[in-house]
Amino acid sequence: MSTLRLFLLCATVISAAVMELIDTSIVNVALSHMGGNLGATLADTSWVITSYAIANIIVIPISSFLAARLGRRRYFIGSIILFTVASALCGTAGNIWTLVAFRFIQGLGGGALLSTSQVIVFEAFPVAKRGIASALFGIGVFTGPTIGPTLGGYILDVTSWNWIFLVNVPIGILVTILSIWLVAEPAPTASRESLRMDWIGLLLLVVGIGALQVVLERGQEEDWFQTTYIAQLSVVAAVGLVGFIWWELTTEFPIVNLRVLKSKTLAVAAVLTFVTGMGLFTSVYLTPVFAQRLLHFPVLDTGLLSVPGAIIAIFALILTARALQSGVPIPVVIALGFLLFFGFSWRMSLLSGLAGKGDFYLPLIMRSVSIALLTVPLTALAVSGLAPQDIAQGAALNNMMRQLGGSFGIALVNTFLATQFAVHRQALVTHLTAGDLNVSERLAATTNLVASRMGTAPVEAVQRAYQLLDSRVNLQAGIQSYNDAFLLVGGCFLIAMPLLLLVLRRRPGAAPVVVSLSDH
Structure with a gap:
C-alpha cells in the first residue's frame, strides 16, 4: 500500500x-437548549444522552461477531451510513422522544465504529510499525471525548442545537465514500457454524446492559432505590447480566466469547481500562462544569483550557508506542500513567474560587499525558495473552469496559457531589452565627452596599444581603465538593495500581501489539 493511500x-x-x-x-x-426548543423537561432531555450510551454499550462487545458474520467491510460502511442517517434524523427531530429514538439508532451505528476502526488501522500497518498504529488510534480515542463539549459549546454560540447532529452528515458522507474506496474485506477466518446468531445471548445482553445503563445514568436524579423503576431495573440488570454470563460460558457458539477473560492479562487490563474510562469521562465531565458553573469561565475559554494538553498528548502517544517497541515493560508505563492521573486529581482538588485559567493548564496537561501513556499500553496488555483468533473479541471487551467505566464514574461522582455538597454546606452554615463578629460585619457591609446601589428599603436590603451570603455559602460548598470528587477519582487510580503486580513479570515487547487485532 502506498504511503498516500x-x-x-x-x-x-x-x-x-x-x-x-x-x-x-x-x-x-446542549441539553437546556434542546429542552427549551422541544418543550421538554431537563429530566426528559437527559434521555438523549442515556439512549446513546445504552446503544453503545450493547453494540461494542458484539461488534467483532457481527463484523465476522456480515463481513467487516460491509459492517463498517453500513455502520457509518446508519450513524450518518440517524444524525440527520436527530437534527430534524420535532419532539424529544423522536430525538431519543433516533439517538439510540445513532448509538447503534456509532458503537460499531470504535472496535472495527481499530482493527482496520492495525491491519493497514506492517508488523514492525503497529505500535505507531496504536498511537494513531489512541489520538482519536483521547481527543474525541475531550473536544466534544468544546465543539458543542462553539456550535451553540454560532447556531442552533440541531447542528450538533447535522455537522456529522457531511463528514459521514465523505467518510463513507472514502471507506468504499479504501477499506478492503479480509479473508474470513471463522467457520459458518461458529457464526450462528446467539439470540438468547443477545437478548440477555440487551436487557442486562440496557437496564444497568439506565440505572447508572438516571439513578442520581431519581434518588436511586427510592424510585420504584430504578429499583426494578436494578433487579432486571442483575438477573440479565448473571444470566448472560452463565449462558455465554455454557453455550457452544456465544455471541460474546467471555472465555477469553481466562487470560490474566486481559482480566487485569479490563479492570485497569475500566478505571481509566472512569478517569477520562469523569474528568471531561467535571472540569468544564467546575470552570463554567462555579468559576464562571466562558464556554470557549473553558474549551481552550484543554488545548495545550491535547497537543502534548499527541507526542506522548507516539513516544509511548516507540517506548513499548523498544522493550520498556508495559506495566511500568501504565504505572506512570496512573501516577500522573492521580497528580492531576490532586492538583484539581486544591483549586479555589479564586482560580484562573492559568491554574488549569498544568493539571490538564498531566491528565492528557496520563491518558496518552495508558491508551496504547492497555490495548497491548489486553491482547498480549490471547490466541490470534481471540484478539478481536478481547479488544472489543476492553473497549466496552472503558465505556462502562465512564458511565459508572459519572454516576458515582454525581452521587458523591450531591452528598458532599450537603456535608460542606452544613459545616459552613454551622459557623455562621449571629454572634460572630465577622458575620455581623459582612452582613452590615453587604446591606449598606445593596441599599446604596439598588435604592431598596432597609428590610429588602437585609433580605438581599442574606441571599448573597447564602449564595456565597453554596458556591464555597460546591467548590469543596468538586475538589473532593477529583480526589475520589484519583484515589481509584491509586487503589487499582497493585493489580499491575499480577502482570509485572511478563515482558511484552512488540509482539502483543504486532498480532494485535488483525487475526480474527
Missing part, C-alpha cells in the same frame, strides 16, 4: 471513530 485510510477510519466518540459528550452542553 495508507495516510488516507488511517485518516478516514480514525475520523469515523472520532465522530462516534465526540457524540458521547457533545450533547452535554
Whole structure:
C-alpha cells in the first residue's frame, strides 16, 4: 500500500471513530437548549444522552461477531451510513422522544465504529510499525471525548442545537465514500457454524446492559432505590447480566466469547481500562462544569483550557508506542500513567474560587499525558495473552469496559457531589452565627452596599444581603465538593495500581501489539 493511500485510510477510519466518540459528550452542553426548543423537561432531555450510551454499550462487545458474520467491510460502511442517517434524523427531530429514538439508532451505528476502526488501522500497518498504529488510534480515542463539549459549546454560540447532529452528515458522507474506496474485506477466518446468531445471548445482553445503563445514568436524579423503576431495573440488570454470563460460558457458539477473560492479562487490563474510562469521562465531565458553573469561565475559554494538553498528548502517544517497541515493560508505563492521573486529581482538588485559567493548564496537561501513556499500553496488555483468533473479541471487551467505566464514574461522582455538597454546606452554615463578629460585619457591609446601589428599603436590603451570603455559602460548598470528587477519582487510580503486580513479570515487547487485532 502506498504511503498516500495508507495516510488516507488511517485518516478516514480514525475520523469515523472520532465522530462516534465526540457524540458521547457533545450533547452535554446542549441539553437546556434542546429542552427549551422541544418543550421538554431537563429530566426528559437527559434521555438523549442515556439512549446513546445504552446503544453503545450493547453494540461494542458484539461488534467483532457481527463484523465476522456480515463481513467487516460491509459492517463498517453500513455502520457509518446508519450513524450518518440517524444524525440527520436527530437534527430534524420535532419532539424529544423522536430525538431519543433516533439517538439510540445513532448509538447503534456509532458503537460499531470504535472496535472495527481499530482493527482496520492495525491491519493497514506492517508488523514492525503497529505500535505507531496504536498511537494513531489512541489520538482519536483521547481527543474525541475531550473536544466534544468544546465543539458543542462553539456550535451553540454560532447556531442552533440541531447542528450538533447535522455537522456529522457531511463528514459521514465523505467518510463513507472514502471507506468504499479504501477499506478492503479480509479473508474470513471463522467457520459458518461458529457464526450462528446467539439470540438468547443477545437478548440477555440487551436487557442486562440496557437496564444497568439506565440505572447508572438516571439513578442520581431519581434518588436511586427510592424510585420504584430504578429499583426494578436494578433487579432486571442483575438477573440479565448473571444470566448472560452463565449462558455465554455454557453455550457452544456465544455471541460474546467471555472465555477469553481466562487470560490474566486481559482480566487485569479490563479492570485497569475500566478505571481509566472512569478517569477520562469523569474528568471531561467535571472540569468544564467546575470552570463554567462555579468559576464562571466562558464556554470557549473553558474549551481552550484543554488545548495545550491535547497537543502534548499527541507526542506522548507516539513516544509511548516507540517506548513499548523498544522493550520498556508495559506495566511500568501504565504505572506512570496512573501516577500522573492521580497528580492531576490532586492538583484539581486544591483549586479555589479564586482560580484562573492559568491554574488549569498544568493539571490538564498531566491528565492528557496520563491518558496518552495508558491508551496504547492497555490495548497491548489486553491482547498480549490471547490466541490470534481471540484478539478481536478481547479488544472489543476492553473497549466496552472503558465505556462502562465512564458511565459508572459519572454516576458515582454525581452521587458523591450531591452528598458532599450537603456535608460542606452544613459545616459552613454551622459557623455562621449571629454572634460572630465577622458575620455581623459582612452582613452590615453587604446591606449598606445593596441599599446604596439598588435604592431598596432597609428590610429588602437585609433580605438581599442574606441571599448573597447564602449564595456565597453554596458556591464555597460546591467548590469543596468538586475538589473532593477529583480526589475520589484519583484515589481509584491509586487503589487499582497493585493489580499491575499480577502482570509485572511478563515482558511484552512488540509482539502483543504486532498480532494485535488483525487475526480474527
